Amino acid sequence: MTAISRPSRSRPAVSTRWLTIGLFVLPALVLYAVFVILPVLQAMQYSLYKWNGLTPLTDFVGLQNYVTAFGNKAFQTSIGNNVLVVVLSLFIQIPFSLTLAVLLNRRFRGRAILRLLFFLPYVLSEAVTGIVFTLMLQPDSVLDTSLKTVGLEGLIQDWLGDSTLVMVTLFVIISWKYFGFHMIIMLAGLQGIPRELEEAALIDGADRRQSFRYVTLPLLGPTIRVSVFLSIIGALQLFDMVWVMTAGGPINASSTMAIAMFKAGFRSNQFGYGSALAVILFLCCLVVALLYQRFVLRRDTEGAITAYGG
Amino acid sequence: MSTRPRIAVLLAILAIVLAACGSGGGSAAPSAAAPSAAAPSAGGASEAPASAAAGGEPVTVDWWHITTGDPGKSDFQAAADAYMAEHPNVTIKTTVLENEAFKTKLSTTAAADYPDLFQSWGGGIMAQQADAGLLKDITADIADWKDTINAGAMSIYQYQGKQYGVPWDMGMIGFWYNKKLFEQAGITAPPATWDEYLDAVGKLRAAGIDPLAIAGKDKWPSMHLWTYLVLRNGGGDALSQMIESGDWNTDACKKAGEDVLALNALDPYQAGYKNADYNAEAASVGNGKAAMELMGQWAPSVQADQSADKKGLGDDLGWFPFPTVEGGAGAATDGVGGGNGIAVGVNAPPEAIDFLKYFSGTEVGNKLNTDGVGLSTVAGTEATVTDPNLQAVLAGRGDATFMQLYLDQATSGALSQAFNDATIALFLGQSSPEEVCQALTDAAAAG
Numbered sequence: 211m212t213a214i215s216r217p218s219r220s221r222p223a224v225s226t227r228w229l230t231i232g233l234f235v236l237p238a239l240v241l242y243a244v245f246v247i248l249p250v251l252q253a254m255q256y257s258l259y260k261w262n263g264l265t266p267l268t269d270f271v272g273l274q275n276y277v278t279a280f281g282n283k284a285f286q287t288s289i290g291n292n293v294l295v296v297v298l299s300l301f302i303q304i305p306f307s308l309t310l311a312v313l314l315n316r317r318f319r320g321r322a323i324l325r326l327l328f329f330l331p332y333v334l335s336e337a338v339t340g341i342v343f344t345l346m347l348q349p350d351s352v353l354d355t356s357l358k359t360v361g362l363e364g365l366i367q368d369w370l371g372d373s374t375l376v377m378v379t380l381f382v383i384i385s386w387k388y389f390g391f392h393m394i395i396m397l398a399g400l401q402g403i404p405r406e407l408e409e410a411a412l413i414d415g416a417d418r419r420q421s422f423r424y425v426t427l428p429l430l431g432p433t434i435r436v437s438v439f440l441s442i443i444g445a446l447q448l449f450d451m452v453w454v455m456t457a458g459g460p461i462n463a464s465s466t467m468a469i470a471m472f473k474a475g476f477r478s479n480q481f482g483y484g485s486a487l488a489v490i491l492f493l494c495c496l497v498v499a500l501l502y503q504r505f506v507l508r509r510d511t512e513g514a515i516t517a518y519g520g
Numbered sequence: 521m522s523t524r525p526r527i528a529v530l531l532a533i534l535a536i537v538l539a540a541c542g543s544g545g546g547s548a549a550p551s552a553a554a555p556s557a558a559a560p561s562a563g564g565a566s567e568a569p570a571s572a573a574a575g576g577e578p579v580t581v582d583w584w585h586i587t588t589g590d591p592g593k594s595d596f597q598a599a600a601d602a603y604m605a606e607h608p609n610v611t612i613k614t615t616v617l618e619n620e621a622f623k624t625k626l627s628t629t630a631a632a633d634y635p636d637l638f639q640s641w642g643g644g645i646m647a648q649q650a651d652a653g654l655l656k657d658i659t660a661d662i663a664d665w666k667d668t669i670n671a672g673a674m675s676i677y678q679y680q681g682k683q684y685g686v687p688w689d690m691g692m693i694g695f696w697y698n699k700k701l702f703e704q705a706g707i708t709a710p711p712a713t714w715d716e717y718l719d720a721v722g723k724l725r726a727a728g729i730d731p732l733a734i735a736g737k738d739k740w741p742s743m744h745l746w747t748y749l750v751l752r753n754g755g756g757d758a759l760s761q762m763i764e765s766g767d768w769n770t771d772a773c774k775k776a777g778e779d780v781l782a783l784n785a786l787d788p789y790q791a792g793y794k795n796a797d798y799n800a801e802a803a804s805v806g807n808g809k810a811a812m813e814l815m816g817q818w819a820p821s822v823q824a825d826q827s828a829d830k831k832g833l834g835d836d837l838g839w840f841p842f843p844t845v846e847g848g849a850g851a852a853t854d855g856v857g858g859g860n861g862i863a864v865g866v867n868a869p870p871e872a873i874d875f876l877k878y879f880s881g882t883e884v885g886n887k888l889n890t891d892g893v894g895l896s897t898v899a900g901t902e903a904t905v906t907d908p909n910l911q912a913v914l915a916g917r918g919d920a921t922f923m924q925l926y927l928d929q930a931t932s933g934a935l936s937q938a939f940n941d942a943t944i945a946l947f948l949g950q951s952s953p954e955e956v957c958q959a960l961t962d963a964a965a966a967g
Binding site: 260262263264265278284344348349350368370371372373376455456457459460461462473474476477478479480483 | 623624627645648649651652654736737738739791792793794795800932933934936937941944945948950966967
């Protein structure tokens with residue numbers, strides 16, 4: 211109990227520390243293994259069988275389910291739609307959120323209320339958002355009557371029924387729901403940037419645009435990179451709102467990978483094929499996440515953020 | 521010294537964690553043993569009715585159903601209570617589940633834990649359950665009372681000559697129409713042939729009325745329209761042959777597609793039909809905007825529920841059977857329909873089947889009819905259907921020379937989904953008749 215016993219205890223202390231860590235981590239590890247790792251491995255196993263979920267797993271078909279998936283037009287459309295949402299998110303949604311964040315970072319009356327209003331859509335669940343917008347986009351509903359009232363009836367479209375337009379409509383609604391979230395992340399990032407740096411740049415003769423481009427933006431890099439990451443993963447997993455609004459229709463025009471998977475598994479009981487789609491979706495997310503971590507996020511996680519700031 | 525108790529605590533935590541895992545594994549063991557326990561009781565089926573009558577061993581019957589709304593929910597419980605009062609040794613444990621939750625729960629239930637009685641629609645999914653050994657063959661058990669049930673409805677719960685369930689509700693799909701709008705368009709009698717039908721659609725459109733409501737998002741309402749066209753063109757035997765062989769590249773299939781294209785050409789559907797769900801479809805008819813929908817016996821109540829005034833069309837609503845197609849092999853009395861039934865799980869005790877017999881009697885049947893829960897399949901309950909429209913459906917069902925179960929329920933797997941996906945593309949003008957027939961043939965081959 212005293213200073214004397216301390217040296218003698220220093221050796222076992224190292225091993226006890228690992229034991230302690232191990233034992234504390236174990237419950238979480240067990241849960242993770244049982245509810246995440248195991249189901250993923252099971253899905254991989256199922257994906258090699260033709261299976262309706264009821265009979266024993268006997269009909270081994272190798273990689274046939276994967277061949278079917280990539281040859282299936284509806285699934286190709288689904289992948290295309292996921293990629294479309296990723297691209298649109300990166301080039302429209304994120305810059306828009308950034309602009310708003312910069313504007314709302316200035317000091318003016320009503321700033322807090324505006325921040326709150328912009329963040330509000332994010333609080334709604336995807337299902338609720340989907341139902342509300344579906345109602346508003348019905349023919350002769352809120353949107354169409356509003357357009358008529360201001361004399362723009364020429365712009366009225368079959369917003370969710372037109373197969374070329376439906377993804378654009380959905381993207382606008384997804385953006386409406388998530389721009390506030392990305393705006394808040396970037397606002398938080400902006401507030402971490404000391405004002406002195408921008409002031410120094412202004413004193414050194416930079417104009418506002420230059421100070422934003424060469425001081426604010428680089429310092430906001432880590433925040434933007436996280437925002438982009440969340441946006442990509444969210445776009446790849448897109449399901450709830452689309453399912454509620456169009457169920458992937460008309461025909462398969464707004465289908466996504468997750469919707470194709472759900473339909474195969476739970477609508478037509480092709481659990482083998484559905485598992486194959488799930489594995490493809492999983493691998494897409496995994497590869498994107500790993501590559502992003504490795505090549506984009508690493509400079510942030512390695513620390514010394516400002517050193518990379520240029 | 522102080523490290524020891526710490527390790528002891530950690531080991532205790534570890535022990536708890538392992539114990540938790542252990543009990544998870546442990547609970548699996550008794551349930552795995554259950555099938556062997558169930559086997560003797562199944563073997564003792566022949567002596568069981570005697571023991572039930574004598575008020576023998578306590579027995580629990582597990583019953584899962586999806587009749588979540590009243591009065592149906594109360595009627596079901598009342599039937600269970602009445603049976604239990606007469607058979608004090610039997611406990612009927614009802615589990616009421618919402619439709620989707622029921623499907624999910626059933627698909628994740630192991631054979632040993634399968635309910636004794638549960639909601640079924642017959643057809644393809646029931647066949648899969650039978651193949652997986654989850655259902656009990658009750659052919660012999662119900663032999664003495666099976667003739668009291670509508671034969672067409674019973675056939676839907678047969679698979680490979682064996683009976684696995686009993687229907688308590690069976691209806692038929694037909695056109696529900698708004699008499700007032702038909703009058704406005706100058707249509708004097710419901711169309712009896714497809715040409716007359718197209719003529720009526722043209723007149724309605726000319727009068728500024730949306731002739732027909734469909735649901736592009738839910739897909740199945742228009743799938744039934746296409747099914748009827750195949751049935752009218754090819755006849756019941758040809759349709760059964762297509763389902764059996766999986767070869768949909770037939771004249772009847774292609775002709776049905778062309779008939780749909782002829783309908784499409786008249787711009788017959790309501791505004792926003794491409795992304796309409798079934799409720800929106802029912803609303804457009806119930807609010808008097810669209811003149812017709814092709815739907816089952818539940819249409820009047822859903823129309824009323826979805827309409828702005830919650831009343832629907834009332835006396836303006838009429839029903840007529842699907843028109844015949846000129847030169848087609850199908851008769852006007854061939855129908856497409858379906859309904860609800862109760863399937864019997866593999867572990868069901870004889871008391872479960874005895875209760876099923878009670879549930880399939882005239883007493884419960886009349887109650888379901890008067891409460892509008894379903895169209896009872898029990899002979900002798902026809903008089904309790906008083907609504908003239910439902911009487912028309914009932915007459916159609918009674919006269920049926922051939923009854924095809926809804927195609928997406930009659931089949932399973934990729935094909936079941938393909939009926940909806942392939943035919944909606946036809947109605948939305950994005951597929952040719954040949955492409956639809958080929959897509960179905962491909963899906964049937966994929967299984």
